[in-house]
Amino acid sequence: MITMKDVSFHYENKDVLKNINFEIPRGAFMGLVGPNGGGKTTLIKLILGLLKPDKGDIFLFGEPIHKFKAWNKIGFVSQKSNSFNKGFPATVYEVVSMGLTAKIGYFKFPTKRHKQKVLHAIDQVGMKEYTYENIGNLSGGQQQRVFIARSLVSEPELLILDEPTVGVDYENVQRFYELLHDLNTKKNITLLLVTHDTGTMTEYATDIVCLNQTLHFHGDPEAYCSLSETELSKFYGHPVNLVTHEH
Amino acid sequence: MLADIIQFDFLRNTFLTGIIVGIIAPLLGTFIIVRRLSLIADALSHVTLAGIAFGLLLEKKYMVTLSPLYSGMAFSVMGSIFIEKLRRVYQAYQELAIPIILSGGVGLSVIFISLADGFNTDLFNYLFGSVSAVSKNDFLMITGISIVIMIVITLFYKELFSLSFDEEHATVSGIHAKWIHLLFIVLTALVIAVSIRIVGVLLVSALMTLPVAASMRIAKGFKQMIGFSIAFGEIAVIIGLISGYYFSIPPGGTIVMVAIIILLLSISVKRITFRTQRKRDRK
Ligand SMILES: Nc1ncnc2c1ncn2[C@@H]1O[C@H](COP(=O)(O)OP(=O)(O)OP(=O)(O)O)[C@@H](O)[C@H]1O
Ligand SMILES: [Mg+2]
Numbered sequence: 001m002i003t004m005k006d007v008s009f010h011y012e013n014k015d016v017l018k019n020i021n022f023e024i025p026r027g028a029f030m031g032l033v034g035p036n037g038g039g040k041t042t043l044i045k046l047i048l049g050l051l052k053p054d055k056g057d058i059f060l061f062g063e064p065i066h067k068f069k070a071w072n073k074i075g076f077v078s079q080k081s082n083s084f085n086k087g088f089p090a091t092v093y094e095v096v097s098m099g100l101t102a103k104i105g106y107f108k109f110p111t112k113r114h115k116q117k118v119l120h121a122i123d124q125v126g127m128k129e130y131t132y133e134n135i136g137n138l139s140g141g142q143q144q145r146v147f148i149a150r151s152l153v154s155e156p157e158l159l160i161l162d163e164p165t166v167g168v169d170y171e172n173v174q175r176f177y178e179l180l181h182d183l184n185t186k187k188n189i190t191l192l193l194v195t196h197d198t199g200t201m202t203e204y205a206t207d208i209v210c211l212n213q214t215l216h217f218h219g220d221p222e223a224y225c226s227l228s229e230t231e232l233s234k235f236y237g238h239p240v241n242l243v244t245h246e247h
Numbered sequence: 248m249l250a251d252i253i254q255f256d257f258l259r260n261t262f263l264t265g266i267i268v269g270i271i272a273p274l275l276g277t278f279i280i281v282r283r284l285s286l287i288a289d290a291l292s293h294v295t296l297a298g299i300a301f302g303l304l305l306e307k308k309y310m311v312t313l314s315p316l317y318s319g320m321a322f323s324v325m326g327s328i329f330i331e332k333l334r335r336v337y338q339a340y341q342e343l344a345i346p347i348i349l350s351g352g353v354g355l356s357v358i359f360i361s362l363a364d365g366f367n368t369d370l371f372n373y374l375f376g377s378v379s380a381v382s383k384n385d386f387l388m389i390t391g392i393s394i395v396i397m398i399v400i401t402l403f404y405k406e407l408f409s410l411s412f413d414e415e416h417a418t419v420s421g422i423h424a425k426w427i428h429l430l431f432i433v434l435t436a437l438v439i440a441v442s443i444r445i446v447g448v449l450l451v452s453a454l455m456t457l458p459v460a461a462s463m464r465i466a467k468g469f470k471q472m473i474g475f476s477i478a479f480g481e482i483a484v485i486i487g488l489i490s491g492y493y494f495s496i497p498p499g500g501t502i503v504m505v506a507i508i509i510l511l512l513s514i515s516v517k518r519i520t521f522r523t524q525r526k527r528d529r530k
Contacts, residue, residue: 048419071421078415088281088412091468098409102420107402134467154420 001026001158001190002047007056009042016042018214020056024158024207029184029191031205031221033198038212040194041079044162047192048076061157072103075151079162079194082143086136092146093131096121099153121153122146125179141168145176152183158190159183165197173197177204198224251492258492260386261378261445265484265498267393268442268454273480274400275438276455277473278431280463282411286345287330287432288452291323291439293352296448298322298440299373300359300366307363315373316385320440326352327436331429375497376447378488389441396434407431408469445484447499454480457506461513479509 002024009017016039024030032040045051046058049065058065061073097110097118104110122131125145130138135146144164151159161180165173181204183189195201202208202221210217210224217224252258279288301322302315326348333344360366372380381389400407406427409417418424442451462475487502494501 050415050419069421071419074419076416076419078413080415081413084413085281085283087463089463089466089469089472090408090412094408094469095412098405098412098416099420101405101409101417102422104405106406110405132467150416 001028001061002192003057003059004046005057005059007046007053007058009039009046009051009053011042016213017046017053020211020215022209022215022218024190024192026157026190027184027188028207029180029205030193030207030209031198031201032192032194032209032211033196033201034211034216040211041162043211044076044160044192044194047160048074072154073157075099075154075156075159077144077147077151077159077161077164079166081147081164082140082167084135084143088136090135091132092122092127092135092138092149093118095135095146096149096153099150103154117153117155121149124152125149126175141172144168148179156189158192160192162194163196164193165195173200177201180204256383257379257381260381260383262488264381264386264389265445265488266481267390268445269481269484270477271393271396271438272442272446272451272454273458273476274397274473275435276459276480277469277476278407278411279435280456280459281469285452285456286342286349288435288439288455290330290345290349290352291326291436292443292448292451293349293356294326295319295323295352295436295440295443296373297352297355297359299443299448300356300363300370303366303369304359304363307366314382314385314388316388316440316444319373319443320437322352323436323440324433327432328429331432372447372497373443374447374449374499376443376445376450376491376499376502378492378498381444385444389444392437392441396437399430399434403427403430445488445498446502447497450499450503453503453506454483457503457510458483461506461510464513464517479506479513483509 004020004022007017007020008015020043032043034040042051046053047060049068049071060068061070097114099121100110100114100117104114119131122128125148127142127145127149130142130146135143138146144167148161148164165176168176177200180191180193184191184204193201193205202225205221208217208219208221208224209215217227252262276288279285296319298319298321299315302313302318305311305313305318306315330344330348333347334341337343360370406417406422409420410422410424410427414424438455439451442454446454458476458479459472461479462472466472466475483502483506486505488498490496490505491498491501
């Protein structure tokens, strides 16, 4: 679905990504991990066309990125979602309906069918009883779910989430992963998830990519978990303890 | 007052213009407030003043009689485009555009005013509004522009709303952020230019922000906030115009004072409902 060929990128005075080659196959649940500053958010911005690579090519759904038009096939929950203006007087319904703005298109108004889609997306993330509450009055974890509903409402084929579980309590993280797992297996949505919470993620993901300037690892969760600590600390540039949850 | 409105053309023009302005100023104001751009209205109103001073100068020195409202509008729109450009240059310090434009507007105004060897009551009317200044032509032009503004906002409501809430998300989903921003700022400039006849340069930003500040306290959701803002704006304009007329005070002053009273009421209403709710919860 997404292919990166030899992509490099630098900010004004800093190389961030070097010769990245990778592919997200349709139907994958890909976990993207790496240290702070490793370039995960930058990689996502490149995929979303918010940044342009210095060299290399990016293909979305088989098309070169500069020709790609079907942006509504891609849903996105940003790392910054949670730093929105808390005083913004929008209800959960209104926030989720923004996910349809571009899909409906200019000079057109939302129809009844669009309204049902919005209500359905809210229901999907378990926020039905808060539909007409102001988003600013919800807890961080609830807000995060609303943002996921906003990206689901346009029925994307690919959902990109950048650290969506920051500030969400353990129990809700579990429920959140179950939701993602459902979306992945039942709705056949391809997922790209950035997270530092490798413990829970490895239980659900089908592919794991480890990024620190270059790709250090690409494989399935078993292979990732069987990496020795010395190998991992090489990726991270400092010693790490891999946290796994016993069940 | 009612009899006077029916009897005197100028009063009727003013009153009807006031009702229109009471809708569009708070309507645009809601978007301005949630985008934290309240001061842009102030900056643009001072640029409009420069345009009006320029128009009055032409009228006085060169006998060009084009309504200063037109030159005010032209300046305001140019100023708004310039603000958008500056905001792009100073991405990380977008608010810098405001003092630059504001001081530029005041500077130009001073130059034009002194070139014309000072103005009299006309300028005073533009500063604080007037109940007798709206001519038939002004009224028609303001109505026309306001209708266009309302149609454009209705058409682009969902884009404006999405962009105000989360620019990055809107851009990623394929909305043309740059053009919608430009459209929005030009609309703001137009609203300011047409509102100035009623509330004046110095108080136009108050009519755009105070009703919104009041409705923000009690509204649930964005659409409701727009509704309350317009209702409060309308109340302020109507009471303000009537009392301004009776006490011979420029309506800008009375309108803003009514808006402030509404704001204070909405704050205390919220307090009281909050307290009674707590009492009920305790029982
Ligand atoms: N707008 C920017 N301008 C300049 N440098 C930047 C910018 N954004 C990020 N960087 C730099 O690029 C590097 C990669 O940043 P990026 O945000 O992609 O990391 P990340 O892997 O998402 O980290 P985190 O886990 O903290 O979210 C960092 O060293 C950062 O300092
Ligand atoms: Mg990041």
